[in-house]
Amino acid sequence: MNRILTYPDPRCIDKMDYWDEIKKYPHLCISQTLVQGLSHKYGRTEFNVLCTADRFLKQFYKEWKDDSQNDIEQYIDMTNIIRSLEDDKMKKTFDFNRKDIYASLKFLFESEIKDEDINLENLSNEEKKVLDIYEKLKSNNRWNKLSRLNEKDVENIKTSLMNILLDDIKKELGIDKCDNNINEIKSKADQKLKKLSQNVSMKKNKAFGIKRDNDKVLLDRILHYKNLIQDTNLSAIDCSKVVLHGVHQFTPLIYRLIRDLNKLDIEVVFMFNYLPKYKQVYKTWDKVYEWCKEDREVYEYDTGYIYNNLGKNIGEVIEGNFFNLSELDIEITVFDNITSFTNYVAKKYDEAAKKLNNDGKGPSNILANMNEQFYAVSGEKANNLLKVYFPEQFGEKHFLSYPIGQFILGLYNMWDKKENKIIVNETSLRECLTVNLWDEKGYLTPLEIYEKVKLYFSDLKTLDEYLDRIDVQIKYLERIEKEEKYKPFGRFSFYGISIEEANYFKTIISDLKSITETLFEENDVNVGEHYSNLIEMIKKRTEGVKYSTEEEVNLVNQIYTKLKGTSIEQVSSIDSIKETLHFYLQSSQNDDSANWIVRDFEQIDGGVLLADDTGKESWGKGAAYYHYAELSDNNFTTVCNDILPWPLKETTFNKNNKTIEIVINSKREYGNFLKYMLFYGTYFLDKRLNISYIEENNDEKNQPYFILGMLGVSKSKYSVTSQDNSINSIEEDIAQKLLDTSCIDEEILNSFLFCPFRYLYEYILDDNQQFNSEFHASYYIKLVVAFKIRELNSKGGLKKSIEEHVKDFIKVFKLMFPFWKESDFIDIQNGIISILNGWVKNRAINTNDEVYRAIREKYIHAKIAGGSGWFERYRYGVNDKQFNIDKQELINFIKINDDSVYEIDKDRCMYCSYREECARVFLEEDIHG
Numbered sequence: 001m002n003r004i005l006t007y008p009d010p011r012c013i014d015k016m017d018y019w020d021e022i023k024k025y026p027h028l029c030i031s032q033t034l035v036q037g038l039s040h041k042y043g044r045t046e047f048n049v050l051c052t053a054d055r056f057l058k059q060f061y062k063e064w065k066d067d068s069q070n071d072i073e074q075y076i077d078m079t080n081i082i083r084s085l086e087d088d089k090m091k092k093t094f095d096f097n098r099k100d101i102y103a104s105l106k107f108l109f110e111s112e113i114k115d116e117d118i119n120l121e122n123l124s125n126e127e128k129k130v131l132d133i134y135e136k137l138k139s140n141n142r143w144n145k146l147s148r149l150n151e152k153d154v155e156n157i158k159t160s161l162m163n164i165l166l167d168d169i170k171k172e173l174g175i176d177k178c179d180n181n182i183n184e185i186k187s188k189a190d191q192k193l194k195k196l197s198q199n200v201s202m203k204k205n206k207a208f209g210i211k212r213d214n215d216k217v218l219l220d221r222i223l224h225y226k227n228l229i230q231d232t233n234l235s236a237i238d239c240s241k242v243v244l245h246g247v248h249q250f251t252p253l254i255y256r257l258i259r260d261l262n263k264l265d266i267e268v269v270f271m272f273n274y275l276p277k278y279k280q281v282y283k284t285w286d287k288v289y290e291w292c293k294e295d296r297e298v299y300e301y302d303t304g305y306i307y308n309n310l311g312k313n314i315g316e317v318i319e320g321n322f323f324n325l326s327e328l329d330i331e332i333t334v335f336d337n338i339t340s341f342t343n344y345v346a347k348k349y350d351e352a353a354k355k356l357n358n359d360g361k362g363p364s365n366i367l368a369n370m371n372e373q374f375y376a377v378s379g380e381k382a383n384n385l386l387k388v389y390f391p392e393q394f395g396e397k398h399f400l401s402y403p404i405g406q407f408i409l410g411l412y413n414m415w416d417k418k419e420n421k422i423i424v425n426e427t428s429l430r431e432c433l434t435v436n437l438w439d440e441k442g443y444l445t446p447l448e449i450y451e452k453v454k455l456y457f458s459d460l461k462t463l464d465e466y467l468d469r470i471d472v473q474i475k476y477l478e479r480i481e482k483e484e485k486y487k488p489f490g491r492f493s494f495y496g497i498s499i500e501e502a503n504y505f506k507t508i509i510s511d512l513k514s515i516t517e518t519l520f521e522e523n524d525v526n527v528g529e530h531y532s533n534l535i536e537m538i539k540k541r542t543e544g545v546k547y548s549t550e551e552e553v554n555l556v557n558q559i560y561t562k563l564k565g566t567s568i569e570q571v572s573s574i575d576s577i578k579e580t581l582h583f584y585l586q587s588s589q590n591d592d593s594a595n596w597i598v599r600d601f602e603q604i605d606g607g608v609l610l611a612d613d614t615g616k617e618s619w620g621k622g623a624a625y626y627h628y629a630e631l632s633d634n635n636f637t638t639v640c641n642d643i644l645p646w647p648l649k650e651t652t653f654n655k656n657n658k659t660i661e662i663v664i665n666s667k668r669e670y671g672n673f674l675k676y677m678l679f680y681g682t683y684f685l686d687k688r689l690n691i692s693y694i695e696e697n698n699d700e701k702n703q704p705y706f707i708l709g710m711l712g713v714s715k716s717k718y719s720v721t722s723q724d725n726s727i728n729s730i731e732e733d734i735a736q737k738l739l740d741t742s743c744i745d746e747e748i749l750n751s752f753l754f755c756p757f758r759y760l761y762e763y764i765l766d767d768n769q770q771f772n773s774e775f776h777a778s779y780y781i782k783l784v785v786a787f788k789i790r791e792l793n794s795k796g797g798l799k800k801s802i803e804e805h806v807k808d809f810i811k812v813f814k815l816m817f818p819f820w821k822e823s824d825f826i827d828i829q830n831g832i833i834s835i836l837n838g839w840v841k842n843r844a845i846n847t848n849d850e851v852y853r854a855i856r857e858k859y860i861h862a863k864i865a866g867g868s869g870w871f872e873r874y875r876y877g878v879n880d881k882q883f884n885i886d887k888q889e890l891i892n893f894i895k896i897n898d899d900s901v902y903e904i905d906k907d908r909c910m911y912c913s914y915r916e917e918c919a920r921v922f923l924e925e926d927i928h929g
Contacts, residue, residue, distance in 0.1 A: 001262050004296045006274035009305060010684060011612055014042055016299055024238050026161060028053040030246040033599060037606025043616035045224040048237045051164050053244060057253050059160035064146045072580045073142045073568060076527060078102055079576040081133050090129055098579055101130060103645035108134045109146055110252035117657040126647035152260055158234045169225035172218060182229060189226045193219060217617050241267045246605045248288055248673050250666045255659050274298055278315045281679050284672035291662050311683025313711050331716040332704050333692035340718060341694055342385040348372050349390060349597055367595055375607055376629040377674055379598035386597050393597055403435035404538060411516060412578040420523050422516045423461050426454060437541040438508055443501045446508050455774055456494035459819045463513040470506045476816055477502055488784050493772035520574055528568035530577060535560050601674055604681035611687045627690040628681060632702035636674050643667045744887050752890045754859060754908060761914040776913050779860045782828055785809045786835040787853055806832050860911040
């Protein structure tokens with residue numbers, strides 16, 4: 001019933017005898033990059049339907065695969081069963097691993113596991129329990145929905161294809177969010193076609209030639225789509241066959257699709273690359289298609305292409321032929337760790353972004369303009385780091401990744417299921433304050449205020465305690481504002497805000513308290529009502545708030561509209577609802593993995609097509625280099641048990657179930673598939689190639705893929721250059737102003753000579769130095785009291801012993817600094833006495849010297865062990881010659897604008913009040929170890 005077609009070179013598929021026939025059928029590709037590569041090489045108009053297999057599955061099995069409400073209800077069903085487990089140890093284990101348990105259950109249902117499919121020997125307790133839960137859920141309509149989707153017909157296929165085509169044309173028209181109203185879409189298409197036709201017909205010139213080429217491609221695509229959807233029955237598309245292109249890793253749903261299509265007498269045509277002369281390389285394809293009894297159709301073709309020597313050598317070695325190897329001119333770059341690699345990638349991305357004009361700075365444009373294209377054996381870790389810096393590149397973001405989404409996560413993460421109430425923690429509260437849902441009124445943002453006052457509230461756990469503490473804070477802020485003796489305490493960051501800002505912060509905390517009381521009134525709640533209350537609350541607070549982006553507001557409205565059309569009557573715990581947030585608070589999302597900065601190796605299939613500069617939709621030369629990363633020996637080794645969701649293992653199943661046999665067999669071959677992809681990606685690549693691996697692997701050292709060693713590929717250590725790590729700290733316009741030497745005085749030079757980076761923070765970025773860490777606050781308060789007692793003593797004002805005076809100060813401080821424990825105050829008391837005793841012993845120190853006192857209060861210490869006594873010449877004056885030398889050094893620092901030439905003194909960093917903001921010491925440790 002099915003057919004297996006192969007091609008000797010992905011760049012010559014159109015030369016195969018079957019091409020004219022096969023291109024008219026729906027073409028489902030295993031990766032989005034393959035979709036892009038086929039469009040790039042052969043032109044999108046060559047195909048009627050061209051999309052990923054996963055995208056079609058989401059349409060065809062929508063009730064199971066793309067229904068967030070059903071996902072939530074399933075998750076709650078599972079959670080309620082876990083909560084009812086009698087074995088406390090098992091309950092805790094399953095509760096902690098709920099996502100894995102959910103994935104296991106989905107796998108079991110999609111594979112249609114029966115009792116006879118289970119290998120009862122040597123099952124672990126966890127395997128037995130997940131199978132018990134599976135049995136309980138078999139009769140649940142939310143879970144057995146897939147088994148009730150057996151009545152699919154050709155009309156369902158055409159409906160799925162129509163929805164895909166409508167989404168494609170809407171994307172080309174820039175109206176992604178509108179409904180699938182065919183007449184409206186046709187009207188929009190006509191308008192766009194008219195405009196594009198005018199552009200294309202205009203006389204080309206050098207300035208606009210490339211743009212008009214793009215217009216021609218877009219015009220052809222839209223016209224093609226419009227012709228396809230002209231007939232709502234899709235009579236222009238032949239559905240008698242469906243092409244599955246590049247499928248190696250079979251999933252239960254892909255195999256189910258094959259069976260469902262066959263039931264409808266639809267032939268499934270498998271397509272993949274195959275070269276008979278490299279039998280061992282392609283053996284992995286033979287194994288995963290053993291279940292398919294049809295003969296593989298192998299074609300030979302003299303392509304005329306020159307093949308990459310590295311690819312040829314890898315193929316020859318795998319075949320056991322060591323006597324037909326070509327000379328190689330390539331090294332493998334060694335990155336110390338994942339951070340070093342991602343820094344390198346980020347630099348390449350930045351370079352591409354800067355070359356583009358603002359109006360062309362879309363994610364796909366930047367990626368296409370990167371001079372080096374990256375593919376990694378496992379790119380997840382690198383992309384997770386890169387998402388932090390370039391979130392716009394990774395497609396349509398999940399709602400929870402926006403600041404408003406972080407606000408919601410912050411609320412739920414403060415819910416303590418043991419205490420059955422909100423327990424404040426710094427990380428979650430910071431997430432809540434990231435988005436400003438409150439009136440700003442010219443104050444600092446909520447997060448900026450929190451960063452200043454967090455130490456003051458560090459011992460508190462409830463929002464009620466926060467509100468009481470703020471009242472105490474305001475009382476002392478009033479004293480600091482009015483009474484001279486309290487002025488020094490304004491150097492503490494939590495007493496460095498205004499009274500208005502403290503009241504503003506109180507309003508914010510009060511609102512958070514109101515929100516949590518509404519949402520978390522009871523532990524077990526009606527899920528549907530809870531979500532409705534949540535999104536209604538967010539909707540009200542985002543309307544008209546200038547800090548909410550248009551995209552965020554649109555997402556809130558989408559979710560609000562979706563909620564109004566759904567109903568979930570289940571009752572569940574707040575903790576369970578927190579786990580289901582990611583299902584519900586999302587809009588429909590496309591697979592944008594092809595736009596990831598570091599693509600996975602599975603994407604190489606289309607990558608070699610994108611590298612071909614002769615493609616029908618090419619607009620000039622692409623990237624100069626391709627970069628295959630993470631080529632460590634360890635990454636090419638995979639175990640089936642690592643791929644199946646916990647607690648399932650290969651040994652969980654017998655070989656009675658064909659779905660399981662096919663899926664397990666392909667997963668067992670995953671390591672060999674990665675090796676094939678390295679061959680494929682090098683052999684057919686018509687670009688210069690860089691290769692690399694990451695040496696650090698937890699406590700072990702990775703080694704490069706062993707075949708590269710057999711080929712004599714030498715290692716080249718990646719070294720961080722000053723250009724890579726220099727921080728252009730001062731913008732040119734600021735630097736010009738600073739070069740006014742008349743403003744440079746001894747105080748400024750003091751700061752610069754202490755540390756150039758402190759100077760930047762103190763005199764360029766922040767002119768209001770405050771102590772915000774417990775370490776610095778403790779030191780500063782000791783100094784303030786010590787100087788006060790010394791001052792009283794010099795004036796004859798001490799009426800008691802020094803120890804008694806210190807205790808009197810401590811009594812006051814216990815009210816002013818309520819976050820400190822009794823042990824902290826004992827430490828402060830001992831510290832004050834120690835400072836005073838030190839001054840008595842060192843008679844060279846004049847504590848009445850205003851310069852000395854100012855330096856101690858500003859820098860904590862006047863001379864730091866290991867330092868050079870940087871301040872001493874300014875205590876007693878300095879000759880003009882030395883002053884001018886130091887001033888010139890500061891001017892040079894501003895002019896050079898390269899801070900990498902200055903080394904830091906770690907001892908000074910320890911006592912610097914800007915340590916946390918600057919974090920230079922941590923950067924130095926990361927670079928130099």
